[in-house]
Amino acid sequence: MKLRYTETDCTNPFINLATEEYMTFRAAEGEVxxxxxxxxxxxxxxxxxxxxxxxxxxxxxxxxxxxxRRISGGEAVYHDLGNLNFTFIAREDEYDIPKQTEVILEAVRLLGINAEKTGRNDLTIDGMKFSGHAYYQSNGYCYHHGTIMFNVDPTPLGEYLNVSASKLKSKGVKSVRSRITNLINHKPDVTLEELKKALYDAFAKVYGGEVERFDIPTAESDPELKALIDKYSSEEWRFGRKIPFTTSISERLDWGGVDVELQVEGGVIKDCGIFSDSLETEVFGVLKEKLIGCKYSKSAMATLVESALPYAPNSKEYQICCDIINLIAEGIM
Known part of the structure; x- marks a missing residue:
């Protein structure tokens, strides 16, 4: 297995997210x-x-x-220069979420801090979150990325993020700020360079191999990367398309929160928006296509579940679709 490592001093999110996607779909077999x-x-x-x-x-x-806006699922996060983001990129055969997660945990241990994994995608110290993760897979290309808070200013979390009371209740906390911690709170003298070195060393240790460093491409050298940067910086990608909805539904379920907006005309769903912080991604677009043009009736919703969903009945995607369709059906008079 070939191990590769790179970093950037660019702090523009549109360039960084575009570069992440660019590298993901150029990952070679047998490399991480x-x-x-x-x-x-x-x-x-x-x-x-x-x-x-x-x-x-x-x-x-x-x-x-x-x-x-990223292409992975999950919830909104705030980034400043007190946070370090990581991404593991690999083809499906080499993609190993537990092993990749262990790199982050081992790096923190190398700094002298005891950390553990809790829940599906959080890493914690003394029960407080310092790292959240999200995942993306498409046609055998995969990435696993997340945050590592070493000295994040918590003030903007309350100023810029709206976190529903139901989300906080599901996590058993009173506020976003009460459930997060910085590495600096547990090792006051930790620096960004020390954290990067610990990650590099942990990567080599966990995977048991030599790590090759390489340089990131630039938009000037590759028009395909430039096109991705244009996508990530566009208003359309970041804000999406607003619809003149007539029905709105919000609920928090065991797989995440969901908001559904429907434009219903003449008893038919003419347009639809489905928003969620679920770690699943593609299922919402698939369901949206099935709903548009469907009659707005309980019988039509039942038929959609019975015959039109493209997922196996025991799959997570099927459960998500059924939950959302049932929510819509409950609101139909």
């Missing part, structure tokens, strides 16, 4: 890449989230805080 990067004063939302619900957009504009 670790990419380290930082964003300055940025809120990054999951692929299927509604920025107007998740963020205080006007406050972000006043504070010169950028809004970015």
């Amino acid at each position: 890449t670790m990419y380290l990067w930082q964003n300055a004063n940025t809120v990054v939302i999951g692929k299927n989230q509604n920025p107007w619900r998740e963020c205080r957009v006007e406050s972000m504009r006043e504070g010169d805080c950028k809004l970015a």
Whole structure:
């Protein structure tokens, strides 16, 4: 197995997220890449989230805080230069989430801090979160990325993020700030360079091999990367398309929160928006296509579950679709 490592001093989220996707779809068989990067004063939302619900957009504009959208699922996160982002990139055969997670845990241990994994995608110290993770897979190309908070300013979390009471309740905490911690709180003299070195050493240790460093491509050298940067910085990608909805549904379920907006005309669903912080990604777009043009009736929703869903009945995607369709059906008079 070939181990590759790169980092960037660029702090522009649109360039960094574009570079992440660019490298993901160029991953070679038999190699694993670790990419380290930082964003300055940025809120990054999951692929299927509604920025107007998740963020205080006007406050972000006043504070010169950028809004970015990634292609992975999950919840909105705040990035500043007290946070280090990591991405593991690999083809499906080499993609190993537990092993990749162990690299982060081992790096923190090398700094002298005891950390553990809790839940599906959080790493904690003394029960407080310092690292959240999200995942992406498409046609055998995969990435696993996340944050490592070593000295994040917690103030903007309350200024820029809207976190529902139901989400906090599901995690058993009173506020976002009460459930996070910085590495500096447990090792006051930790530096960014020490953290990067610990990650490099942990990568080599956990995978048991030599790590080759390489340089990141630039937009000037590759028009395909330039096109991705244009996508990530566009208003259409970041904010999405608003629809004149007539029905709105919000609920928090065991797989995450969901907001559904429906434009119903003449008893038919003419348009639809589905927003979620679920770690699943593609299922929401698939369901949206099935709903548009469907009759807005309980019998039509039942038929959709019985015959039109393209997922196996025991799959997570099928459960998500059924849950959302049932929510819609419950609201039909």
